[in-house]
Amino acid sequence: MTSRPLTPTARVRRLRRRITALFALTSAVGLVGMAVFAVQSDDRRWRQQLDGTMGQDTSWAIGLLVTDEDDRLDARELAETMGTGCPPLTVLSVPSADDAGLQVDHAPRRPCLTVGPADIQAAGEAAIHAEDTAASDRRTTDGRPVRLLSEPFYAPDAVAGEGPQGAIVTMAETSDQRADHRRLTWLVAGACTVLVCLSAAVGHLLSGRAIRPALAALRQQEAFLADAAHDLRTPAASLRTLAETALRGETDRTDVLRRTLRLADGMGGLVDGLLTRARLMSGVETLAREPLRLDQLVEGVVEDTPGAGHRVTVETQDTVVVADPDLVRRAVANLLGNAFAHGHAPGESADVRVTVTRDGTVTIDDAGPGLPPRVADALFERFRSGAGSTGLGLSIAAWVAHAHGGTLTVLPGQRGGAHFALKLPS
Template sequence: MTLLFAATTAVCLLVLVAIAVHTDHHSRTNDLDNSVSHRADGLARTLFYDAVGTLRTDSLPEDELARSAEALGILEALPNSGPRIRYAYSSQAALPAQRELDEIWREVKRDQETILVTTSAVNGRAYRWAAASVWDNDRIGAVVLVGADPSQGEADHQRLIQWLALCCAALVLVAAAVGHLLTGRAMRPALRGLEQQEQFLAEAAHELRTPLATLRLVVEEGSASPQRAPAALDQAVRLVDRLGRLVTGLLARARMEAGTQEVELGPLRLDQLVERTIAELPDSTGVTVTTAEVVIVDGDSGLLAQALRNLVENALRHGGGTPVEVSVTAGRVVVRDHGPGVPPEDRTRVFERHVTGTASTGTGLAIVRWVAELHGGTARLSQAPGGGALVELLLPECTSR
């Protein structure tokens, strides 16, 4: 998109530059032609033939039009003879060669008006000439030639082209930079939405993997043993209910992250939520829960249950089969395992999304911190006394009791 923006700007600038270059060249040419034409016409009106048929050029040395001309010549042709140079300023070498003079004379006689031609002088320089006729009764007796060197105008024209090229290059670069910023700003929400979608899919897979695997085992056991079928069916129903709550929570979290839904917090018993959530886990036999007091917090039960499940399942997975201890105190849930623990340099990274390596926890702890921050709290990990990992979920207590 940046390249397209820059290319479009470049094309528009090229069109404008082409118009500007053409206009400037046309304007300079017209100015030069008007200058030499007006000068030639003015000088032609000052010349005349006297009563005896002699061309009078006495006024030319004092005429300002003649003195300010770059090149000036008077061609005169006697009856039945070709044109010859009668007067030259500043030198005869500044006038065209005889062959070009003959051609100019023929064109003036043919058109019988002021003509414009470009030709080289004897000294090799190119001039733009205006040729105006001087009448002797009913015939053209002389021609006034006024020339101007177009090289200065052409040099200015070339400098204009160079400046326009530099300015266009600079503007294209600026347009590319601005286009990059604008397209980046325009694409950023789409990229953020795509990233959120990818995160949602990863977290959904993380959340649904364990209950789906457990449901598969329960169904296989029930189908393999008719005696266990009723118990397997009851457990399968509970797992399906849990899956339904998980899907509802995932959708709610996706809407919250997209900004289309706000979290609804209300007073709830954190101690009871912890006990109920752990009881629903399929492998909760190695988990010990300690709740010494009634703990009430402002929270969303579905999101907090999801965070608690992730904490306990992470401890069971990375604790190496050791017992997991869960304790609930005022605004604080602590989950401890007796496994190898987490190196100090990884204790912050494990709460980031898509962490890889020996301390990887997938997206589980990232969801825990997200839920904690959504409730105005936080989550942290430290080394437990005597070994193992200790993860704390800190939440503000309910203020409406």
């Protein structure tokens, strides 16, 4: 089963989700790396601190070891001077070649921590083999975690190159340090989780702001295509019907050409209106603002607008506004054309009154049938067309007003018709 292709809007939204995921993933990688570094650093830190404390004990104990006349270790002074039970201090010496393992020369009778003899032997052998301090993690016989540290010592008369005489092994419980380390680990993990979620939310917000213009452009494009399809369908069907009638010879050739020319002119104006509306919606149409005499512009539009059989009364005052002359001319022409088309009863001529005041307001009143209830605000939406019109004139006029920072309103007129007011900033 083949999947349906995604619409452009769906693809843009999918891109937003991918950007959000990538943003969150990048943040997660960085935060996890920092978290691992912090946790490992804390793990090394507490072990180094504990090793330093135990190393002081072993160094002090080595200074208390003596050798008797037979070169045998004597740990009595160590046992008498230091309490070797806590921390436990075990003295191991290197036996003769024939013996296996290290010899225990001193072990505490009642140590506070007890590990297996094999662990003590392994710790001592590691220090003697490395000829340096060795540390390892083990567990006591009752299961508590401990850290073993062993430090080698040498005979008083040892010569260069001679190995250690033995090693002192001590230990310390690490339950508290491990508990603190676990709390830090959970705290860092929780903070990373919160920060990753926050990063995902911020990434989603930023990606939404980034694709907002693209979504707006897509919506404008879809609206333009819908307008074009809606408004071009009727004249295109009329042309087809006219052509089929001409092919069948049912209409006079001159009449067919006259009607074709009229439809072509109407379609040309419709295409021009669609393009103007699309450019205004997308922001491509730039405003060539300049000071202009609004009263003179309106008078010129009234003179140039075809209105045979209609009565137009113009009342103007000297008015100067800063606006785009071409766009304002188109807006006024659309409003006047709307009054000619809908501002009268069927079969009668329109009676239109045009007024220009000094505050930059152009009003157009007609004596037509008026506005149906609750449709005034919807007149400027697309697809709100009357019979025989494209429905773009009022929409373009509204866009022109908004582009200049003005307004276009419609109210019931005093003469029963519609009252349009185009307000431009002075």
